Amino acid sequence: MNVVKPLKSADDLVMAGLVAPADRRALEEVAARYAIALTPDMTRLIDRADPDDPIARQFVPDAAELTILPEERADPIGDHAHSPVEGIVHRYPDRVLLKAVHVCPVYCRFCFRREMVGPQGLGTLDAAAMQAAFDYIRGHEEIWEVILTGGDPLVLSPRRLRDIMEALADIAHVKIVRFHTRVPVVDPDKVDAALVDALKASGKTVYVALHANHVRELTAEARAACARLIDAGIAMVSQSVLLKGVNDDPDVLAALMKAFVEIRVKPYYLHHPDLAPGTGHFRLTIEEGQRIVSQLRGRISGLCQPTYILDIPGGYGKTVVSGSTVQARGDGCYSVSDYRGDEHSYPPAE
Numbered sequence: 364m365n366v367v368k369p370l371k372s373a374d375d376l377v378m379a380g381l382v383a384p385a386d387r388r389a390l391e392e393v394a395a396r397y398a399i400a401l402t403p404d405m406t407r408l409i410d411r412a413d414p415d416d417p418i419a420r421q422f423v424p425d426a427a428e429l430t431i432l433p434e435e436r437a438d439p440i441g442d443h444a445h446s447p448v449e450g451i452v453h454r455y456p457d458r459v460l461l462k463a464v465h466v467c468p469v470y471c472r473f474c475f476r477r478e479m480v481g482p483q484g485l486g487t488l489d490a491a492a493m494q495a496a497f498d499y500i501r502g503h504e505e506i507w508e509v510i511l512t513g514g515d516p517l518v519l520s521p522r523r524l525r526d527i528m529e530a531l532a533d534i535a536h537v538k539i540v541r542f543h544t545r546v547p548v549v550d551p552d553k554v555d556a557a558l559v560d561a562l563k564a565s566g567k568t569v570y571v572a573l574h575a576n577h578v579r580e581l582t583a584e585a586r587a588a589c590a591r592l593i594d595a596g597i598a599m600v601s602q603s604v605l606l607k608g609v610n611d612d613p614d615v616l617a618a619l620m621k622a623f624v625e626i627r628v629k630p631y632y633l634h635h636p637d638l639a640p641g642t643g644h645f646r647l648t649i650e651e652g653q654r655i656v657s658q659l660r661g662r663i664s665g666l667c668q669p670t671y672i673l674d675i676p677g678g679y680g681k682t683v684v685s686g687s688t689v690q691a692r693g694d695g696c697y698s699v700s701d702y703r704g705d706e707h708s709y710p711p712a713e
């Protein structure tokens with residue numbers, strides 16, 4: 364199928380043959396709450412003959428998203444609790460998130476910030492808010508790393524990205540700038556010489572953390588986009604989410620992690636899915652996750668091993684999912700310890 368435009372509504376999905384007309388009404392209800400977008404690259408990648416296609420499952424909305432479970436939260440990882448100024452999240456001493464933009468080229472159905480992103484989301488920081496964010500970073504000498512996330516920061520034009528990088532260039536204590544993005548996979552042509560030059564404009568060390576969850580996302584075009592970044596001196600790491608029906612299988616995960624290493628993207632984070640509203644159909648239990656991840660050990664090279672992590676609800680930060688940090692309790696919940704050693708309760712998957 365020759366797809367040239369992004370799909371952004373239930374009608375678009377019906378027209379593209381990705382959902383049945385009978386499902387349109389339910390999906391309009393989903394769309395009223397959570398943004399929809401598929402890029403042409405992702406639409407082309409969907410295997411319409413496979414009812415369980417892992418690409419479709421990530422991006423095509425589902426009526427199951429209308430089921431909100433009691434443990435789910437609008438702000439599952441607690442960004443708001445650590446936001447001193449608009450667009451900044453300062454959760455750990457040495458680094459901040461800078462959320463310059465709240466739109467994405469695709470909207471992942473399991474997104475942890477689904478209540479904040481999208482055309483109806485928190486929008487793009489205006490010039491005054493950006494200045495306040497830079498002033499905050501400048502005023503906190505302990506900030507060693509700035510992580511641009513969102514939304515997807517690489518939707519910004521090269522000119523806007525260059526402005527951000529040039530502003531950060533003036534802040535001597537910031538040594539590392541990291542971008543979290545899906546763009547090299549979902550819109551690889553956007554990674555052109557102008558964008559690469561813009562990312563390098565600060566003269567700082569730049570990392571790009573690529574979000575991909577299935578090896579089929581790493582198309583020839585996506586691999587070439589990553590190569591353009593890496594060949595320009597930008598380091599790349601991966602982040603994936605462990606998702607029921609997408610990659611909850613050791614063979615599928617192993618293929619993804621090996622492909623990352625083959626294209627010089629070091630596997631970094633494998634996230635346990637967050638408690639985002641309407642995403643219960645993607646979540647597995649921590650025990651299931653540990654069983655899958657344990658089956659990667661020995662099966663694939665140490666280079667290919669990601670760190671399996673859980674973002675503790677409420678803004679307490681990430682913890683590695685291991686026997687010493689995450690323990691089952693008698694009541695069906697888990698006890699999870701944060702990086703300070705404090706204990707928190709985590710609910711079961713279902």
Ligand code: SF4
Binds near residue numbers: 469470473475514
């Ligand atoms: S690209 Fe990231 S921020 Fe955007 S919808 Fe997907 S997970 Fe959420």
